[in-house]
Amino acid sequence: MSLPTLPSGWASANSEGFVAHSAFTSPVKRQIEPVGPGFLAHARRTLRGRTWSEDEK
Amino acid sequence: MSTVIGIAFGNTNSSIAYEKDGKVEVIANPDGDRFIPSTVSYVGSDEYSGLEAKAQLIRNAANTVTNFRDYLGKPFSNIDASAAKASSKPTDGGSAVAYKLERGNGEEAVSVDEIAVRHLTKLQEAAKDYIGKPIDGIVIAVPTDFDEATTKAVVKACEGAKMPVLQVISEPAAALLASDAGNAEISSGDRVSLVLDLGGIRSDAAVIATRGGVYTTLATHHAFGLGGNKLDDALVNYFAKEFEKKHKLNPLEDKRGVAKLVHESEAVKKTLSNTSSATFAIESLAGGIDYHGTVNRLRFELVAKAIFAEFNTFALEAVKKAGLDPLDVDEVLLVGGTANIPKIAKLLSSSFENATVVAPAVESKAVEPAELVARGAAIQAALVADFDESEIADSTQAVVTVAPHTTAPIGVKLADGSLKVIIPQDTPLPVKKSVVLPAKGSFFAQIYEGKHSIDEKEVTPTNDDDDSDFDDEPYTERTKKVEGTHLLGELGLDGITGDKVEVIVNITRELKLEISAREIGGAGVVRGVAGTAKLE
Numbered sequence: 001m002s003l004p005t006l007p008s009g010w011a012s013a014n015s016e017g018f019v020a021h022s023a024f025t026s027p028v029k030r031q032i033e034p035v036g037p038g039f040l041a042h043a044r045r046t047l048r049g050r051t052w053s054e055d056e057k
Numbered sequence: 058m059s060t061v062i063g064i065a066f067g068n069t070n071s072s073i074a075y076e077k078d079g080k081v082e083v084i085a086n087p088d089g090d091r092f093i094p095s096t097v098s099y100v101g102s103d104e105y106s107g108l109e110a111k112a113q114l115i116r117n118a119a120n121t122v123t124n125f126r127d128y129l130g131k132p133f134s135n136i137d138a139s140a141a142k143a144s145s146k147p148t149d150g151g152s153a154v155a156y157k158l159e160r161g162n163g164e165e166a167v168s169v170d171e172i173a174v175r176h177l178t179k180l181q182e183a184a185k186d187y188i189g190k191p192i193d194g195i196v197i198a199v200p201t202d203f204d205e206a207t208t209k210a211v212v213k214a215c216e217g218a219k220m221p222v223l224q225v226i227s228e229p230a231a232a233l234l235a236s237d238a239g240n241a242e243i244s245s246g247d248r249v250s251l252v253l254d255l256g257g258i259r260s261d262a263a264v265i266a267t268r269g270g271v272y273t274t275l276a277t278h279h280a281f282g283l284g285g286n287k288l289d290d291a292l293v294n295y296f297a298k299e300f301e302k303k304h305k306l307n308p309l310e311d312k313r314g315v316a317k318l319v320h321e322s323e324a325v326k327k328t329l330s331n332t333s334s335a336t337f338a339i340e341s342l343a344g345g346i347d348y349h350g351t352v353n354r355l356r357f358e359l360v361a362k363a364i365f366a367e368f369n370t371f372a373l374e375a376v377k378k379a380g381l382d383p384l385d386v387d388e389v390l391l392v393g394g395t396a397n398i399p400k401i402a403k404l405l406s407s408s409f410e411n412a413t414v415v416a417p418a419v420e421s422k423a424v425e426p427a428e429l430v431a432r433g434a435a436i437q438a439a440l441v442a443d444f445d446e447s448e449i450a451d452s453t454q455a456v457v458t459v460a461p462h463t464t465a466p467i468g469v470k471l472a473d474g475s476l477k478v479i480i481p482q483d484t485p486l487p488v489k490k491s492v493v494l495p496a497k498g499s500f501f502a503q504i505y506e507g508k509h510s511i512d513e514k515e516v517t518p519t520n521d522d523d524d525s526d527f528d529d530e531p532y533t534e535r536t537k538k539v540e541g542t543h544l545l546g547e548l549g550l551d552g553i554t555g556d557k558v559e560v561i562v563n564i565t566r567e568l569k570l571e572i573s574a575r576e577i578g579g580a581g582v583v584r585g586v587a588g589t590a591k592l593e
């Protein structure tokens with residue numbers, strides 16, 4: 001289990017070392033279960049970033 | 058610190074759990090029961106509860122109320138009255154289901170809400186006695202098919218029983234939380250669990266994805282009438298036939314005979330979960346004749362064969378509803394009293410080849426399945442004990458509990474062409490995850506979205522060892538695989554000095570996919586934004 005090596009010519013053609021291709025498939029909204037320590041951590045993160053989620057509405 | 062507990066309130070049994078110093082225990086009531094029958098019975102003006110009330114089913118069925126939880130918050134026209142076939146009949150009480158009971162003042166109509174309050178009050182008193190302090194709050198678990206009206210009726214009944222409800226959670230989530238807290242060694246981390254709750258009069262399933270400790274329910278499934286009572290009935294019919302063969306008398310013709318057989322069959326069934334044979338003894342079953350003998354597990358498995366198959370089919374249907382294959386299930390968590398039966402766990406082990414089946418019969422470290430829901434509720438109660446009401450309300454509002462989830466796995470292509478998944482399907486966003494992989498001299502990290510599929514291969518066994526009981530039937534071998542199908546972005550770097558690279562995938566709140574790769578032990582790093590997804 002390892003990463004492949006660079007194909008020849010790739011590095012000189014892409015000096016940034018990065019190429020964007022496309023966005024991932026649209027995510028779907030789902031309900032998460034409001035239980036457990038993992039959820040509480042998620043709730044704290046979300047509520048802290050709340051100004052952003054309020055902008056979204 | 059306030060005194061909080063977790064409550065499981067089933068149609069058949071209820072349990073109370075309490076977390077103290079990080080340890081959860083299921084509390085016994087004053088009779089010594091941890092699985093307290095959800096039953097209330099009246100003999101004249103005396104009220105009986107729990108096991109004592111259940112014992113009244115033989116002599117005093119008309120004044121004994123069982124299996125009433127699912128009637129809360131529903132009009133009479135919406136209930137399945139057959140759930141109470143062996144006890145007081147539910148009737149139309151106008152705004153709610155009611156029972157006609159004799160409580161020392163002639164027959165009166167008693168609402169199901171009042172019965173629930175009476176039952177829950179006993180739980181409250183048992184908890185208060187045990188802990189030595191009044192109960193400040195509870196977390197209670199309800200099935201996933203409960204709607205607002207039914208949930209509200211449960212909450213109101215708890216409040217009537219002097220147990221303020223801090224939070225209502227779902228039964229399967231509670232069970233999974235309890236199992237995770239008790240058994241990190243059995244299964245942990247990201248996975249797909251099938252939570253199968255097999256009770257007395259119903260079976261419930263939930264397919265739950267765990268990602269970074271967050272649970273997302275992907276599908277739920279319910280079977281009403283499928284549960285331990287059906288197994289009891291199968292034994293009842295078996296015993297009745299055997300008795301009739303011998304004595305030419307049908308014990309099912311007499312109501313009391315039926316009740317006695319039901320009682321003994323349940324005891325036999327439970328014994329057979331632990332031992333390979335059980336004795337039974339019924340005094341004066343019919344015509345004044347006593348009935349006793351032994352029955353072994355194999356006989357029970359034969360008698361209940363079709364019902365066991367139903368449980369297995371039910372489990373497979375739940376997974377199908379989630380759009381998954383049985384091979385996608387990593388864990389089957391068995392919950393509820395009926396989950397103690399070894400045959401059920403064994404059937405599921407062969408239906409879910411990739412899964413760890415968590416049940417006492419196949420995993421000695423499994424928590425008693427009938428305790429899981431109460432334990433999970435107690436764990437959650439301890440977590441929110443010191444929150445004030447508005448904090449709990451804030452945390453459970455939609456901006457927190459509704460999150461976009463990925464619909465396909467995202468990973469990096471390895472040298473052999475396979476895809477190493479970094480962010481699995483059904484992961485709530487935002488998320489950031491990485492993998493560390495070997496690389497030499499340079500690396501090329503192609504980030505793909507992928508697709509799961511099942512490979513089917515016909516296998517014809519060959520008899521190399523001249524085995525005498527060799528089975529040469531060809532069979533289909535099914536294996537799960539994942540392939541990169543959709544290139545999202547590429548990262549590459551020449552002239553690296555270390556031998557390992559960390560590939561990082563970050564999806565932001567704005568659904569921007571940021572990918573990067575950095576050489577471990579060196580300075581080389583490359584990064585970029587592959588794209589921004591739109592919410593469906």
Ligand SMILES: Nc1ncnc2c1ncn2[C@@H]1O[C@H](COP(=O)(O)OP(=O)(O)OP(=O)(O)O)[C@@H](O)[C@H]1O
Binds near residue numbers: 071284285327328427
């Ligand atoms: N050790 C055991 N082996 C087999 N069956 C058992 C065992 N213990 C309990 N049961 C059965 O489990 C059933 C009760 O399950 P549970 O306590 O989970 O009920 P519940 O949650 O109240 O269910 P429901 O709401 O479906 O009635 C009963 O049929 C009981 O006979």
Ligand SMILES: [Mg+2]
Binds near residue numbers: 067068254255393
């Ligand atoms: Mg239950």
